[in-house]
Amino acid sequence: MRIDLLTLFPKMTEGFFSESILGRAVENKLLEIVVHDIRDWSQDKHRRVDDAPFGGGAGMVLSPKVLFDAIEAVRPPEGCPVIYLCPDGEPLTGALARSLSTLPHLVLLSGHYEGIxxxxxxxxxxxxxxxxxxxxTNGSLAAAVLTDCVVRHIPGVLGEENSLTADSFNNNLLSFPQYTRPAVFRGLPVPPVLLSGNHGAINQWRHEQQIAKTRLRRPDLFRKNQTNTHESANP
Ligand SMILES: C[S@@+](CC[C@H](N)C(=O)[O-])C[C@H]1O[C@@H](n2cnc3c(N)ncnc32)[C@H](O)[C@@H]1O
Incomplete structure (x- = not known):
């Protein structure tokens, strides 16, 4: 996948895209990220990119010319979405991230000030x-968040150690608690079932934990899970 990010703050995302799983995806050529500085398309000698809003009001608005020039220079190919990160957009969900992860190319546009x-x-x-x-305050971190959660769905990006199916929101459930060695730490033992070697019992315990946590913290998700479970049991 190729991602072109248009931003006023290219440095904000540098570390984000070069570290950890995203960095490894870039190294392994599963991902190419090209960050563009919107100011490079400013024709103003002070590299201004904004102006006051028509109709008055606080703040500044990113000018159309500089954004048209920047997006047209990136030349998104046919079918490539040009995504503006904004608080009044459609909410980012796991399902949306999964569907974007199947595309070969995304263009992300990050705003600033009062928007664009x-x-x-x-x-x-x-x-x-x-x-x-x-x-x-600006869309660079939002673009980084979107990139991260899209890219982890690309086959090969997560190592075997990371499972997508155990993650929160799969089947509208939150994730179960995780423990690692030692079995007792400062007098705090891990739940004995996890040491039992009985995988049926472990899966059952994990599922019960997911149900209890989701019902408590996210009744909205819990209702969806229950509706889907009921519908698949009674098609
Ligand atoms: C201060 S915000 C502009 C907010 C705008 N006046 C409004 O109320 O909708 C500046 C920029 O940050 C980004 N941004 C802010 N909140 C965001 C969010 N929740 N999701 C995605 N992008 C966001 C957008 O790119 C936006 O152009």
Whole structure:
């Protein structure tokens, strides 16, 4: 997969894309990330990229010309989504990340200040995604979050040690508790079933933990899980 990220803060994501699992995906050529500095398309001698909003109000808005020039220079191929990260976009979910992970190319656009000129959204942006119901100062971290959760679904990116199926949100359940050695730490023992070697009992215990945690913390997800379980038992 290739990802082009257009941002005003290229350095913000440098470490993020070169470390850990994303860094390894880049090294193994499963992922190519090209970060572009939007200011490179400014024609202003002070590299300005924004202007005051028509109609008044606080803050500044990223200008259409610089964004049109930047996106057109990246030349997204046919079918490649141009994604604007914004708080008023569709919510990022595991299912959305999984579907984006099947595409060969994504263009991500990160905003700043009060956002970007609406005409860019209306004409060049093909998808708008929010990473949560809160407002960040700019979209670089949102683009990094989107990249991370999309890329981990690309086959070969996660090592065998990382399983997607045990993760939270699979089947609308939160994940079960994990323990590692030692079996007793500062007088705190791990649940005995995990030391039993009985895989049926371990799976059953983990499932019960998932159910209890999801019911308590995320009743919305729990209801979906119960509806799906009921529907698949009574098609
Ligand atoms: C201060 S925000 C602009 C907020 C905008 N005035 C609004 O209320 O919708 C600046 C930039 O941060 C990014 N951003 C902020 N919150 C975000 C979120 N929850 N998800 C994705 N991007 C976000 C967007 O790229 C946005 O253009």
């Amino acid at each position: 000129d609406q005409r860019v959204r209306d004409t060049l942006v093909t998808r708008e995604i929010s990473i949560g119901d809160y407002v960040l």
